[in-house]
Amino acid sequence: DAKTTQPNSMESNEEEPVHLPCNHSTISGTDYIHWYRQLPSQGPEYVIHGLTSNVNNRMASLAIAEDRKSSTLILHRATLRDAAVYYCILRVTNTGNQFYFGTGTSLTVIP
Amino acid sequence: KAGVTQTPRYLIKTRGQQVTLSCSPISGHRSVSWYQQTPGQGLQFLFEYFSETQRNKGNFPGRFSGRQFSNSRSEMNVSTLELGDSALYLCASTRELRDTQYFGPGTRLTVL
Numbered sequence A: 001d002a003k004t005t006q007p008n009s010m011e012s013n014e015e016e017p018v019h020l021p022c023n024h025s026t027i028s029g030t031d032y033i034h035w036y037r038q039l040p041s042q043g044p045e046y047v048i049h050g051l052t053s054n055v056n057n058r059m060a061s062l063a064i065a066e067d068r069k070s071s072t073l074i075l076h077r078a079t080l081r082d083a084a085v086y087y088c089i090l091r092v093t094n095t096g097n098q099f100y101f102g103t104g105t106s107l108t109v110i111p
Numbered sequence B: 001k002a003g004v005t006q007t008p009r010y011l012i013k014t015r016g017q018q019v020t021l022s023c024s025p026i027s028g029h030r031s032v033s034w035y036q037q038t039p040g041q042g043l044q045f046l047f048e049y050f051s052e053t054q055r056n057k058g059n060f061p062g063r064f065s066g067r068q069f070s071n072s073r074s075e076m077n078v079s080t081l082e083l084g085d086s087a088l089y090l091c092a093s094t095r096e097l098r099d100t101q102y103f104g105p106g107t108r109l110t111v112l
Helices: none
Strands: A009-013 A016-021 A032-038 A045-050 A061-063 A070-073 A083-094 A098-101 A103-109 B005-007 B010-013 B018-023 B032-037 B041-052 B054-056 B064-068 B074-078 B087-094 B107-111
Touching: A009 A016, A009 B107, A016 A083, A016 A103, A016 B032, A032 A061, A045 A061, A070 A083, A070 B018, A083 B010, A098 B018, A098 B041, B010 B018, B018 B107, B032 B074, B041 B064, B041 B074, B054 B064, B074 B087
Parallel strands: A009 A103, B010 B107
Antiparallel strands: A016 A070, A032 A045, A032 A083, A061 A070, A083 A098, A083 A103, B005 B018, B018 B074, B032 B041, B032 B087, B041 B054, B064 B074, B087 B107
């Protein structure tokens, strides 16, 4: 039972912003929202995470809806190196540190 | 600081055999989690260890087992291999139990 849903694929032009959506309607109050990305033949790479407030780091921004049932990962200027599968994940902490991966969004960046 | 390392990177086995995969976490990290990634099922949680104790287990048969040593290194074992066990097995480590996870490159297991 998937805890997050994402579009299968998205495209973006190079140097333009990208908004990757994620729905997580069954999120509970203690679940963290994480985003990872995975390049071919590599393990997932941490991008950003948050609980309730919007978050920014050098890689991306995370916008979390007020009801926390959805979030959006924002890449401010897509580069060719950003082409990857992006996973929206709920980290359930009430029983440990279990990650529930969605099916991911394959991002294509067009030069 | 070195990242999470997994050995071997590639492995080919036949049905019925068993296999042991190894994971060395980032220095200072005490928690290790294992995941199976397949094209059909995506990334699925196998188990999580912290201070040599299994804290969580995913919905996998008993053929899948693991352990963690006092130096935080972890191994996972799959017995009586089936064709469907062919997958990328990923290990992730965290400093403490509820920190962000850092993934290794994975071990690609092919069962013939």
